[in-house]
Amino acid sequence: MEHAPKAIDVTNDVEMRTFNFFTMGIDGHPLGLHLDMAIPTILNNADEEQQKDWLPKAANREFIATYAQTEMGHGTNLKKLETTATYDPKTQEFVLNSPTITSTKWWPGNLGKSSNYAVVMAQLYTQGKCHGAHPFFVQLRDLNTHKPLKGITVGDIGPKFGMNTVDNGFLQFDHVRTPRRSMFMKHAKVLPDGRYVPPVHDKLNYSAMVFIRAAIVSGMAYHLLVTSTIAVRYSAIRRQGEITPGAGEVKVLDYQTQQHRIFPQLARGLAFRLSGQYIMKLYTQTMDDIRNGDISAVPDLHALSCGLKAVTTHHAALGLEQCRMACGGHGYSQASGFPLHYSVAVGACTYEGENMVMLLQTARHLMKIAKAIRAGQSPKSNKIVDYLFHKGPPKCLIDQAYDTNYRNVLESFEHLARRQTLEVYDKLVQLQQQGRNYEQAWNDCAVELCKATRAHVRTFLARTFVEEIDKISDLSIKSVLQDLLQLYLYYEVTECATGLLEDGFMTGQQHKYAKKKIYEALEKIRPNAVSIVDSFDFQDRELHSVLGRRDGNVYENLLKWAQSSPLNKTDVLPFHHKYLGKMMEEARQRSKI
Numbered sequence: 061m062e063h064a065p066k067a068i069d070v071t072n073d074v075e076m077r078t079f080n081f082f083t084m085g086i087d088g089h090p091l092g093l094h095l096d097m098a099i100p101t102i103l104n105n106a107d108e109e110q111q112k113d114w115l116p117k118a119a120n121r122e123f124i125a126t127y128a129q130t131e132m133g134h135g136t137n138l139k140k141l142e143t144t145a146t147y148d149p150k151t152q153e154f155v156l157n158s159p160t161i162t163s164t165k166w167w168p169g170n171l172g173k174s175s176n177y178a179v180v181m182a183q184l185y186t187q188g189k190c191h192g193a194h195p196f197f198v199q200l201r202d203l204n205t206h207k208p209l210k211g212i213t214v215g216d217i218g219p220k221f222g223m224n225t226v227d228n229g230f231l232q233f234d235h236v237r238t239p240r241r242s243m244f245m246k247h248a249k250v251l252p253d254g255r256y257v258p259p260v261h262d263k264l265n266y267s268a269m270v271f272i273r274a275a276i277v278s279g280m281a282y283h284l285l286v287t288s289t290i291a292v293r294y295s296a297i298r299r300q301g302e303i304t305p306g307a308g309e310v311k312v313l314d315y316q317t318q319q320h321r322i323f324p325q326l327a328r329g330l331a332f333r334l335s336g337q338y339i340m341k342l343y344t345q346t347m348d349d350i351r352n353g354d355i356s357a358v359p360d361l362h363a364l365s366c367g368l369k370a371v372t373t374h375h376a377a378l379g380l381e382q383c384r385m386a387c388g389g390h391g392y393s394q395a396s397g398f399p400l401h402y403s404v405a406v407g408a409c410t411y412e413g414e415n416m417v418m419l420l421q422t423a424r425h426l427m428k429i430a431k432a433i434r435a436g437q438s439p440k441s442n443k444i445v446d447y448l449f450h451k452g453p454p455k456c457l458i459d460q461a462y463d464t465n466y467r468n469v470l471e472s473f474e475h476l477a478r479r480q481t482l483e484v485y486d487k488l489v490q491l492q493q494q495g496r497n498y499e500q501a502w503n504d505c506a507v508e509l510c511k512a513t514r515a516h517v518r519t520f521l522a523r524t525f526v527e528e529i530d531k532i533s534d535l536s537i538k539s540v541l542q543d544l545l546q547l548y549l550y551y552e553v554t555e556c557a558t559g560l561l562e563d564g565f566m567t568g569q570q571h572k573y574a575k576k577k578i579y580e581a582l583e584k585i586r587p588n589a590v591s592i593v594d595s596f597d598f599q600d601r602e603l604h605s606v607l608g609r610r611d612g613n614v615y616e617n618l619l620k621w622a623q624s625s626p627l628n629k630t631d632v633l634p635f636h637h638k639y640l641g642k643m644m645e646e647a648r649q650r651s652k653i
């Protein structure tokens with residue numbers, strides 16, 4: 061196939077914009093879905109003619125589009141989406157319809173009030189046959205009046221756990237006609253006479269989700285680094301209690317417990333950023349390959365992006381909460397910025413594929429590899445999974461005096477991932493031999509399948525962190541980052557210790573060794589902690605935090621922040637005399653009787 065024209069390569073730009081989304085997203089960015097899902101869909105699913113028409117206008121913001129896939133009744137199971145797009149060959153149009161209440165599109169960001177276009181995922185029917193969910197580019201509102209078009213009911217879904225400045229919306233179609241060419245036609249097509257032309261790979265229509273899953277990894281890094289910055293800076297000015305009696309109150313950052321709470325989040329933020337760059341490069345390369353007719357990397361990209369998305373969002377949610385709790389009462393104030401960052405970050409555990417479902421998608425990939433291993437096949441030189449084919453050392457070596465580039469630690473992670481992958485595969489086979497069907501056996505192994513995925517993703521994150529730090533030539537920076545790497549690796553060893561101890565691979569003594577390395581790393585990081593977070597150069601406006609101010613003037617600004625609250629506009633609020641004052645006066649009168 062001749063080289064398809066390179067589409068406008070906005071990936072890097074989109075990656076940065078996506079990265080920014082996590083800051084702007086916090087403020088409720090009305091172009092969030094336009095930039096991060098609608099444009100990638102046009103880039104990867106529109107044919108040349110459609111790109112020529114839609115892309116310049118989208119890039120120029122002549123309209124705002126969202127990505128409307130999830131329905132009130134279905135988010136995960138795309139096969140059961142109910143919105144229909146039925147082809148009418150007489151008029152060469154699709155008729156979009158929401159047949160049930162549960163088919164109402166529900167959740168799409170910026171759908172409620174901002175967007176006038178949407179990428180709509182609908183079950184495609186032509187010549188009486190359903191061909192599954194396909195994307196359509198549909199106008200929702202008049203470009204001048206912004207009123208919903210005929211047959212379209214659209215609005216905001218109401219207040220949410222967070223991100224309440226984003227107008228997540230609902231959308232219903234009542235037999236709305238849209239031209240044939242509103243169907244994205246790069247992969248699948250419907251010809252004027254209604255004949256369906258299938259895509260070379262039936263999941264290429266899912267590429268926008270893959271993009272966001274890949275982008276979320278760096279997004280979680282962003283959230284962890286931002287909240288670690290807030291927690292480190294505040295802990296470096298907050299004095300509370302003494303370590304040596306009579307020596308005066310210490311900075312809470314000097315408490316080992318405080319370091320153990322915050323520094324691993326810093327280290328994970330770095331690890332996620334490095335893997336986030338890797339997966340975005342893999343995404344960009346795979347999309348280029350697809351443009352040139354090569355779909356071989358699609359399964360690997362899907363498996364890795366699902367696993368990384370699930371693991372990094374989960375750890376980010378836990379890590380943000382640790383940073384909040386480390387800041388005591390002021391951490392619970394909106395002034396800290398934690399409620400804002402947390403409520404945005406945790407949404408990513410759900411959107412773009414609920415985490416359990418994502419872990420299980422990666423597990424599907426791992427089970428294929430386990431089958432190949434059990435069949436005696438050799439690896440296919442795929443650096444992400446080849447280690448599964450190899451036999452590692454029979455025993456853990458993490459406490460060996462000399463561990464070049466943490467090879468012994470990485471081999472421990474590889475051992476655990478290999479063991480869990482093969483054990484759950486063998487259980488799947490055994491259950492089917494005992495008469496269960498595949499799907500039932502799969503469900504009966506689902507928790508262990510998720511554990512295998514987590515172990516595999518941990519191995520990938522750790523190896524990427526080691527490899528990327530190894531490439532650094534500036535020795536002063538390298539030594540500081542190596543302290544964070546040491547903390548990360550041994551912290552992860554203790555996090556998965558159950559799995560390493562379970563088969564006797566690691567000894568209790570080695571587990572103690574790992575803890576010693578953690579405490580050693582905490583001590584080494586402490587003197588550089590503030591400089592490390594300052595080096596991220598986050599602006600105060602993006603931290604949204606009085607506690608994390610670069611100038612450290614927390615207390616004066618905390619009072620200013622409180623005094624600026626609308627409640628403090630007057631000393632006595634009207635409700636006092638209307639309710640509380642009246643109640644107390646009546647109580648005093650009664651007590652006089």
Ligand SMILES: CCCCCCC/C=C/C(=O)SCCNC(=O)CCNC(=O)[C@H](O)C(C)(C)COP(=O)(O)OP(=O)(O)OC[C@H]1O[C@@H](n2cnc3c(N)ncnc32)[C@H](O)[C@@H]1OP(=O)(O)O
Pocket residue numbers: 078081082092096127129130135136137138139169263264266267269270272275276279358359362410411412413414417421424425
């Ligand atoms: C960064 C800032 C932006 C923030 C804004 C975020 C706004 C949020 C937007 C959204 O939330 S958009 C909606 C997100 N929704 C989802 O993610 C839905 C999750 N569900 C799915 O993706 C799919 O249903 C599924 C769970 C992957 C199952 O796929 P399907 O329904 O087609 O089932 P099967 O027919 O069994 O297919 C499985 C088969 O297909 C392969 N596969 C699945 N997805 C992909 C993919 N994207 N790319 C490549 N391959 C894919 C999968 O590996 C299986 O292959 P085999 O194992 O059968 O070989």
Ligand SMILES: Cc1cc2nc3c(=O)[nH]c(=O)nc-3n(C[C@H](O)[C@H](O)[C@H](O)COP(=O)(O)OP(=O)(O)OC[C@H]3O[C@@H](n4cnc5c(N)ncnc54)[C@H](O)[C@@H]3O)c2cc1C
Pocket residue numbers: 093127128129130133134135136137166167168169223228407410411412413414415416417420
């Ligand atoms: C903040 C936010 C923004 C969003 N933005 C958009 C958007 O812009 N566009 C859009 O289309 N959608 C959007 N969504 C919707 C989001 O993609 C869905 O919520 C998500 O895909 C999960 O689907 P669901 O809500 O239907 O949950 P369900 O799929 O009903 O899942 C409910 C529970 O069941 C479990 N479960 C479901 N299926 C399985 C399975 N096969 N195996 C094991 N467990 C399973 C899940 O893990 C979960 O615990 C957004 C959601 C949020 C929270």
